[in-house]
Amino acid sequence: xxxxxxxxxxxxxxxxxxxxxxxxxxxxxxxxxxxxxxxxxxxxxxxxxxxxxxxxxxxxxxxxxxxxxxxxxxxxxxxxxxxxxxxxxxxxxxxxxxxxxxxxxxxxxxxxxxxxxxxxxxxxxxxxxxxxxxxxxxxxxxxxxxxxxxxxxxxxxxxxxxxxxxxxxxxxxxxxxxxxxxxxxxxxxxxxxxxxxxxxxxxxxxxxxxxxxxxxxxxxx
Ligand code: DX5
Ligand code: ZN
Numbered sequence: 001x002x003x004x005x006x007x008x009x010x011x012x013x014x015x016x017x018x019x020x021x022x023x024x025x026x027x028x029x030x031x032x033x034x035x036x037x038x039x040x041x042x043x044x045x046x047x048x049x050x051x052x053x054x055x056x057x058x059x060x061x062x063x064x065x066x067x068x069x070x071x072x073x074x075x076x077x078x079x080x081x082x083x084x085x086x087x088x089x090x091x092x093x094x095x096x097x098x099x100x101x102x103x104x105x106x107x108x109x110x111x112x113x114x115x116x117x118x119x120x121x122x123x124x125x126x127x128x129x130x131x132x133x134x135x136x137x138x139x140x141x142x143x144x145x146x147x148x149x150x151x152x153x154x155x156x157x158x159x160x161x162x163x164x165x166x167x168x169x170x171x172x173x174x175x176x177x178x179x180x181x182x183x184x185x186x187x188x189x190x191x192x193x194x195x196x197x198x199x200x201x202x203x204x205x206x207x208x209x210x211x212x213x214x215x216x217x218x219x220x221x
Pocket of ligand 1: 008010011033035066139140141142143144145146175176177178195196197198199
């Protein structure tokens with residue numbers, strides 16, 4: 001499967017966000033991971049529509065919008081309007097997950113379902129055919145720079161097995177605590193879309209870090 005790096009701008013220098021986004025684009029990262037937090041579903045608050053809209057002209061890369069917000073169906077139209085290409089919602093945050101996924105696809109966008117570390121894979125059973133990507137959280141969502149939860153490697157493997165058994169060739173994105181030192185294990189388990197925040201964004205080193213991480217990813221067969 002195609003391996004894709006999705007740098008999380010949560011770890012970027014917000015005083016120069018446009019340049020940071022341009023740098024990871026230039027380094028070759030195909031997605032830009034955009035973490036939206038509401039202070040309810042997760043403890044922290046990050047940013048919302050105006051920031052995404054202002055970044056849209058900077059890069060043509062896929063805007064991979066990860067909504068860590070309660071009841072995201074309230075905002076699907078807004079995130080579509082500000083330039084999202086792929087919208088991922090948390091199964092735990094949707095009272096009507098099936099409906100939300102339909103709403104995203106009706107906007108002509110791709111949709112993803114995210115699961116927190118403690119949420120079982122069976123939550124996905126009845127929505128897999130209408131989902132483009134599964135995001136497995138490998139930290140508890142809410143903050144960048146946390147440590148990868150080792151138990152998640154087996155969860156990734158189980159999900160890939162489950163998808164294979166159903167004949168579904170679907171992207172698995174992993175998010176949280178991934179760096180050049182553990183990305184091979186994550187790929188080996190069956191993930192193919194890699195989110196990385198603190199492992200990519202660093203003053204003066206963003207481009208170099210993104211390139212290095214992609215080299216490590218591409219070296220893994
Ligand atoms: C965590 C966010 C992540 C985070 C990843 O709630 O969803 O996308 O920015 O950051 P790192 O790679 O630093 O763990
Ligand atoms: Zn994220």
